[in-house]
Amino acid sequence: MHRFEYYAPSSLAEAIDLLHTKGEGGKILAGGTDLMPQMKERGRHPKYIVSLKDVAELRGIRFSEQDGLRIGAGTRFAAVREDPTVKSRFNVLVQGAKLIGSLQTQNLATVGGNVCNAAPSADAVPAFIVADAEATIQGPDGRRTLPLKDVFTGPGQTVLAADEILTGVHVPTPPPRSAGVYLRHVPRKELDIAVAGVGVFIQLDESLQRITHARVCLSSVAPVPLRATQTEAALVGQTASEELYQRAGDIAAGEARPISDQRGSAAFRRVLVKALTVKSLTQAVATIKAAR
């Protein structure tokens, strides 16, 4: 590993100030589960590191019925996975959290790291996107908030400036008769990267027949996590049925923009998108009906 300067500020303001004054060429360190392998094996050599380990204000999970769920960017996936409110009200986030590597990985890996690493295969991101998450970003000029889906600009690329820090994500309280599901395909059961993933969020009408709201997000099949807007439009207003899920699966497969690589061909990924869309829609609707 190359030499670098190391800073461990104890407040968000101090961390931002460091990034601002030291300028380009630095890297933020959260759990290090992406950054450390990149520095050791993949030729990433930051001039300096700003560790967030002592920035307590970035950690924590808060919920209120009016405000929804707020998760600090420095919160580890082990905490997300075990939080009673997240488990009971935002289960799709638990599904995403549980897929991040192993239990050991989840003890280190943070929400902010999964977002800001900006891997098209990031497993927590589609779960947050279908839950309608917003990202809060802070820099020397203040704070800004934007839909999480708009944070990503390409593989490993985000809208964050070099002196900005993701401070957290906000998820609104889910409406009644709704559920989200995130599923991925990996060749191995664990410790593998998604060949394709699909997150869905569905709300049904009072009679539990018709879909009133739908969000669909595809992972590992485009340069960024991809909102499948044509699929969403095809679902809204329709009666939930196997035939509809199959049609939605076909549209989602068409919306995907996969590449072929060592993990799977583009054609295989489209087949996976269809299968995962059908399965996740089936599970989401079944979850809503079971809760009645």
Ligand SMILES: Cc1cc2nc3c(=O)[nH]c(=O)nc-3n(C[C@H](O)[C@H](O)[C@H](O)COP(=O)(O)OP(=O)(O)OC[C@H]3O[C@@H](n4cnc5c(N)ncnc54)[C@H](O)[C@@H]3O)c2cc1C
């Ligand atoms: C064995 C193993 C298995 C894994 N399996 C999976 C998996 O199945 N699915 C999956 O999605 N990921 C997986 N990962 C990747 C990784 O664990 C996750 O992406 C994790 O969430 C990264 O979080 P971190 O806190 O470790 O980030 P770090 O490695 O500390 O940082 C990642 C990137 O985000 C930036 N960053 C971190 N926090 C902030 C912030 N608050 N503001 C701005 N920039 C920030 C860093 O500068 C860096 O560029 C795996 C990793 C390992 C080592």
